Amino acid sequence: MKQIYKHRLSDRLTLHPGEPTTGPLTAEELQLAARNHSMPLEALRHNLTPPGLHYVLTHFDIPDTAAAGWHLQIKGAVKQCLELSLAALKRDPAITVPVTLECAGNGRSLLKPRPLSQPWVLEAVGTAEWTGVPLAYLLAKAGVLPGAVEVVFTGADAGIQGGVPQQYARSLPIREAMRPDVVLAYRMNGSDLPPQHGYPLRLVVPGWYGMASVKWLQSIDVVTVPFGGYQQAVAYQYQETAHDAGVPVSRIRIRSLMVPPGIPDFFERKRVLPHGPVMLQGRAWSGQGAVTGVEVGIDGQWIPAHLEKPAGPFAWCKWTLPWVADPGQHELACRATDSTGASQPLAQNWNYQGMGNNMVQRVRVTVE
Numbered sequence: 001m002k003q004i005y006k007h008r009l010s011d012r013l014t015l016h017p018g019e020p021t022t023g024p025l026t027a028e029e030l031q032l033a034a035r036n037h038s039m040p041l042e043a044l045r046h047n048l049t050p051p052g053l054h055y056v057l058t059h060f061d062i063p064d065t066a067a068a069g070w071h072l073q074i075k076g077a078v079k080q081c082l083e084l085s086l087a088a089l090k091r092d093p094a095i096t097v098p099v100t101l102e103c104a105g106n107g108r109s110l111l112k113p114r115p116l117s118q119p120w121v122l123e124a125v126g127t128a129e130w131t132g133v134p135l136a137y138l139l140a141k142a143g144v145l146p147g148a149v150e151v152v153f154t155g156a157d158a159g160i161q162g163g164v165p166q167q168y169a170r171s172l173p174i175r176e177a178m179r180p181d182v183v184l185a186y187r188m189n190g191s192d193l194p195p196q197h198g199y200p201l202r203l204v205v206p207g208w209y210g211m212a213s214v215k216w217l218q219s220i221d222v223v224t225v226p227f228g229g230y231q232q233a234v235a236y237q238y239q240e241t242a243h244d245a246g247v248p249v250s251r252i253r254i255r256s257l258m259v260p261p262g263i264p265d266f267f268e269r270k271r272v273l274p275h276g277p278v279m280l281q282g283r284a285w286s287g288q289g290a291v292t293g294v295e296v297g298i299d300g301q302w303i304p305a306h307l308e309k310p311a312g313p314f315a316w317c318k319w320t321l322p323w324v325a326d327p328g329q330h331e332l333a334c335r336a337t338d339s340t341g342a343s344q345p346l347a348q349n350w351n352y353q354g355m356g357n358n359m360v361q362r363v364r365v366t367v368e
């Protein structure tokens with residue numbers, strides 16, 4: 001299946017989506033950028049991202065799921081298929097999990113050349129408290145049959161990508177699907193899901209890049225062969241070229257970001273601040289292990305920052321570092337390390353789809 005899709009893609013010519021370019025931003029990238037917004041970096045001050053500031057990524061259109069007839073289907077290799085209304089789901093036991101979600105394409109527009117797609121800069125990230133039913137609870141209720149290998153999640157949204165008509169769908173291995181913290185969420189920060197975040201129900205897979213957390217969830221299918229859908233087998237691969245099979249994208253790589261200090265120039269976004277003491281601050285997260293350290297680079301010299309405890313194992317943690325800014329031009333940076341020993345690269349790790357670019361952020365400031 002994967003091969004068929006790849007052929008279709010490469011049969012089409014010129015600049016198809018995904019093609020690396022060094023040219024100016026295209027009209028198509030601008031359309032995507034205007035539909036899908038990131039989280040302004042100053043919102044890193046908040047432990048939970050305030051409503052409306054959490055990043056949004058929607059491949060197609062936000063589907064019309066407000067209709068009263070919405071049901072969730074659980075089917076496939078199970079003892080008993082289930083069909084559940086939202087009211088029925090709300091009667092099941094609920095959990096609340098604080099989760100930092102990040103788009104796997106975050107940082108894509110900084111790559112040289114940049115792959116043509118949603119042109120994220122640095123801030124396709126956000127943290128929310130997701131409330132809902134543990135997926136494992138419902139899978140146990142349905143009874144997963146021996147021989148099941150994956151669980152496929154299908155959203156109500158449809159479109160065409162790489163020439164392939166599709167509904168947005170992703171799968172998880174059984175082992176991940178049975179984790180106690182994977183949640184079918186109907187609340188975000190205590191309120192009903194907003195339309196853009198998946199109303200009435202979405203999957204949230206803590207620790208994985210955002211593509212795994214299927215919004216506008218319609219059906220859950222337990223399958224006995226690995227899922228070959230477009231968003232699983234073609235998109236979301238770490239590939240060197242358009243033609244290698246690639247490695248599937250899964251967990252979030254270690255990353256940190258800083259609230260740019262001072263005030264910005266409206267158009268150029270250059271930063272200006274007065275001389276004297278300033279508290280540098282930001283957040284760090286990893287889907288692979290706990291954040292163990294953040295260093296702040298000031299004109300190339302790395303200084304350890306103070307780390308605060310996160311709200312949960314899959315939520316970002318705050319870091320701070322006091323700095324006495326002296327007049328002149330300075331370059332600030334931040335670099336985090338996690339418990340697997342992974343830390344952020346100083347140079348880009350380029351790949352064909354522009355996935356997992358966790359290169360350190362650099363902020364140039366003028367101190368007056």
Ligand SMILES: Nc1nc2c(c(=O)[nH]1)N[C@H]1C(S)=C(S)[C@@H](COP(=O)(O)O)O[C@H]1N2
Binds near residue numbers: 103209
């Ligand atoms: N049904 C559906 N689910 C989806 C998507 C989508 O386009 N359709 N986008 C995915 C991607 S790529 C990301 S990064 C996250 C974004 O979640 P958010 O918009 O709530 O931040 O949703 C994921 N779930």
Ligand SMILES: [Mo]
Binds near residue numbers: 104211
């Ligand atoms: Mo994404």
